[in-house]
Amino acid sequence: MELLSLSAVELSAAVKEGKTTAVEAMKAVLARMEETEDLYHCYLYADREGALRRAQETQEKMEKGELTGPLAGVPVAVKDNLCTRGIPTTCASKILQNFVPAFSAEAVVNLEKAGAVLIGKTNMDEFAMGSTTETSAFGVTRNPRNPDHVPGGSSGGSAAAVAAGECFFALGSDTGGSIRQPASFCGVVGMKPTYGTVSRYGLVAYGSSLDQIGPLCKTVEDCAVILEAISSHDKKDSTSLERKDTDFSSALVKDVKGMRIGIPRDYLGAGLDGQVKDAVWKAAKLLEENGALVEEFDLSLVDYAIPAYYTIACAEASSNLERFDGIKYGYRADAQGLHRMYKATRSQGFGPEVKRRIMLGSFVLSSGYYDAYYLKALKVKAMIKHAFDAAFSQYDCILGPAAPSTAPRLGESLSDPIRMYLGDIYTISANLAGIPGICIPCGESEEGLPIGLQLLGDCFQEKKLIRAAYTYEQLAGVQSAPIVKPLPAKGEKTDVH
């Protein structure tokens, strides 16, 4: 049995059936990491000893019948902006390089309760600011589908770890597409739920009103099961919702007959790579052939989403990141006097993209500009929500690409931040409107790079998305199997297994 090609749900079932153990599964993941981490660099911190110990404990609990859920015994990777008690949490930033939290994020606690076993912390864009994982202070992550390309971002380490077989599933966070876009680039499944579905307690905030935690995984079934496990009404998070409809796996039904699917014309217009467009159209046709009602429509305000998003996200970030000042924890520069210390710490501790967004956010909130920028952006946000409300009175799902292209080459994106920001066009509206979105693989480019299909739904309609995505996945055949084939020999690294 090739353990690493199993989905999370399949693995847990195999452990329960006694075909393997949680420890064996963890060992397989760690062995895989030995082979491939030097190249891919999915992880910032791998807690090898702790992972094996936890796997052993989990195995014992499973044998005693104390853990029976569908994720019990499954090794999981967690994005490094989610607090993990006793395990470093850096947000891929120098300013938090020595930070070890005293508590775990609620989503992580929920996963532990479900019996998933933490491996370590994945690489990301610094404080989730970026679309390529290249803004990490601790080195880039390579796309396992083609190591010359980026894995996307900001949850690039999580998406790459799933694609590389370095975990069975991972958690990411999505503020403007940070789960869906890397899922698209790495050829895995990724989902951002409705805002408030997963507690943000313990997620180091970037844009608090937009941030949501969600799964990156191999199949739609895994996605539903993971989301079910991490969703909870958490009194520690005032924006957490009480939902009684989180039995997401009940939506794993292969049937889209009568489902109304709308494709925004603007989503398939100028700026979209031809191969991506063809793959997305093909996917839409497949759903249509199987009974869905597919049509194009005009979703207004698409062009306003990016400026509104960057205004709001940066404004919140500029305030959220103020606490990193060298006083209480994290990096402190050696400087005399309080203000010099603040200045030196933050100048040295933050990377250029983070500084850019802090400056942008501070500007739009500054007195005299607040109304013109921040308040206006909030109005645009409300209008975008209305546009989606109108669309969802017509359609069950909105279908489109998750990114304008396949994964860019390493080093291509950072030189032109505006272009990088524009790459978020298909994903950020969902964050502004608070609605759920899922990305699943729908083909490959000629270069063999994955292409993702994005489905958006109305608030609380995750089940419709899961149903449509599951149906597509079943019809098209599972396409998100991890790359477990041996690596091509590279440079002086000759001892590849």
Next chain:
Amino acid sequence: MSIEYETVIGLEVHVELATKTKIFCGCSTAFGGSPNAHTCPVCTGMPGSLPVLNRKVLEYAVSVGLAANCSITRFSRFDRKNYFYPDNPQNYQISQLYLPICRDGWVEIDTASGTKKIGIHEIHMEEDAGKLIHDEWDDVSLVDYNRSGVPLIEIVSEPDMRDADEVIAYLEKLRLILQYLGVSDCKLQEGSMRADVNLSVRRKGQEEYGTRTEMKNLNSFRAISRAIEGEKNRQIDLLSEGKEVIQETRRWDDGKETSYAMRSKEDAQDYRYFPDPDLAPVVIGDEFLRQIKSRQPEFRTEKMKRYKEEYEIPDYDIEIITASKHMADLFEATVALGSQPKKVSNWLMGETLRLLKEREADPEDIRFSPEHLAKLIGLVERKDVNSTVAKEVFEVMFQEDVDPEEYVQKKGLMTVSDEGALRKAVEEAIAANPQSVSDYRNGKEKALGFLVGQTMKAMKGKADPGAVNRLLKELL
């Protein structure tokens, strides 16, 4: 002839609310405790922590707003005030700028020329900061976050006050309202009530306001009065010399009786206020408001009226007793235990006030319980102790809240009612003081007093002076 000036004063009063836990986390608000004992990830600004509003804070703020005749904002929100300082762990303070919880109210004060309404511009909720401790010896600064996240309300008045007396009357009125509501102990010295004074002067009759300054660090009514006087004169002197008042924040140094500029408007910070995305808007429903209204206590004016009708005590007593919620509660509870109102009032107006004054304490500091006061009154009524002993017992009770019955028993202070023992003591006093006896018989009434004293002394004070008097007259 010199120009006449008018002073215009508005106040920003910060009040620490007496909730058990902090405004956005479950940590204790208790004073004392070793540094950072009352902290958690939320009130120390740890990454990933999130604030959750303490409902009690909202209830308290709304009850203050209602008592101050404010309109309650049905849809209010918290905003972040961004500034860097180590006592502020997130480097932003969660406060309310755009939609404060209460607006447009007033309170009435008594002035020399009658009553006057002072407008309340707004009341908003916010969190307190931690404390920096500068260790000069080691040349380091340490931060204690025990106070970080303690709930505050800021009561912002309109610029309706014209002199220090009105300011003090306004502050006393606020303090009374807050104490009656039981939402704060309002101690200026301990910082649970802090007032910043905004002051400007203008020519008498002039419509527009002059340039104002804001004065901080005023921690007693006396300091406030002196600071107002000082600042008024400083501004008038500037204007008389043809100079301008600069809009600035000034710090009052009560020891030196002078203020100095902290920062001017030019270097005022841009706080970049914006709605806190971590906290849901605060929506006040009808039911919530109805509940708070139904729980509003009887305030002083109503209480004074009721006392007049229910208890036969002098108006002056009513005024003093109701000036402190604690004293009024004590009075009512003691009366409820069966003590005669006038007797209770006498103890409060006499011995209690005397001892408070002696110790420079406030009525809020009274420790003894109504049960114990009622017992003491009972002891006197039954003539179990005489009034001198009662006063002695009261002082101990005032100090340590001892049970007077137990105390009298233990110390053997009961009045000796045994006629034989008393007669013997009187006889002994007569025998031992022949000079006084003859003086008395020669018409010197004063000599009787001496003999009473001698008898009391022999009885160690535990005799009913009336009975001693009677026996002496009888035997002489």
